[in-house]
């Protein structure tokens with residue numbers, strides 16, 4: 227770790243190849259990327275172009291090596307290029323990539339999931355988290371015959387029109403669209419309230435009685451910092467949904483298979499009506515999924531009248547990768563080991579920050595962590611994040627990068643620890659983070 231951290235120091239880090247690739251990419255793609263946060267805008271500088279990964283390590287086009295805590299934004303719970311996942315992919319791809327007809331692999335992945343998850347009975351595979359959520363919302367509307375949905379400021383649910391909505395000012399608001407191209411009439415069906423505010427939710431149900439098809443929440447909000455909610459609050463949402471015949475939709479695209487095999491539903495033991503998964507479920511290939519009781523799911527076409535389809539849905543290669551990855555996740559102590567590694571890392575950093583009286587705290591759950599520049603002991607809603615604190619993250623990100631540690635390039639994004647991050651690697655990283663905190667905060 228030490229020799230590498232010296233080698234990668236500031237002025238010595240080569241970036242010529244990444245720079246050249248980015249200049250070219252800018253002529254092909256808006257902002258040079260195929261997903262906005264990759265562009266490094268919020269930390270400054272230009273993105274690294276990654277050439278390969280193995281385990282906890284990635285290498286960029288200039289040959290720089292990093293310990294990776296982005297993990298492709300969550301999917302890689304076994305690390306990069308896991309042998310079992312790769313073998314399954316290779317074996318399957320030999321037989322053809324796609325048929326547009328059912329394959330046994332879909333049954334196999336479904337069995338693996340359903341035999342180990344008491345919160346859902348029937349599922350449908352799709353190709354991304356966005357698609358899973360978009361379809362689940364349609365299902366909630368079709369099932370309840372209601373149009374409005376309620377979401378929370380600080381939760382991300384992919385980029386479908388009705389969810390690209392941010393709060394206006396006021397306790398209960400129709401949002402303002404957070405993207406051009408979203409019609410006002412769509413936005414008017416989406417109610418937005420702050421997290422962790424029971425009064426606002428009660429008010430919404432009073433204002434829109436018998437109109438709310440579903441409440442959608444990231445039960446572990448991890449796309450705008452890590453805004454850990456109280457179990458009592460999630461239970462309150464469960465109860466108010468039941469009272470109002472509104473469906474409770476847990477968007478577990480990030481928390482599913484991450485904080486445990488059954489995600490947040492299992493972690494808090496709360497039964498939602500619909501659950502969406504993505505990220506980890508595909509072993510690094512594009513898979514999303516939504517599931518519910520058989521009764522609710524039977525409203526989906528061709529059984530029911532809620533239409534949803536996909537040319538590449540249930541893709542055999544992606545199914546094989548998912549099967550290989552989830553099989554590993556089901557091994558005894560898999561999640562315990564991950565959580566143990568993560569809490570050693572998190573506790574060490576929090577102790578260090580406390581000792582030096584730094585305004586810095588690492589929030590974590592399972593193997594998810596978030597670096598926050600704050601004195602607060604908990605942050606539960608988006609409004610509590612001080613935007614100005616992001617300037618510290620920007621410096622930290624750069625210092626860590628130069629020392630061979632790769633975090634997602636935004637202070638609002640969380641980090642992930644994988645099975646492939648050995649205790650030795652983590653220990654080394656811990657010391658480098660401490661060194662960098664001294665630079666940022668001293």
Ligand SMILES: *Cc1c(COP(=O)(O)O)cnc(C)c1O
Pocket residue numbers: 354355356357359382383384385444449477478479480504505
């Ligand atoms: C990542 C994410 C999505 C979107 O998934 P994509 O595969 O990027 O479309 C939706 N909801 C949550 C909670 C997510 O973390």
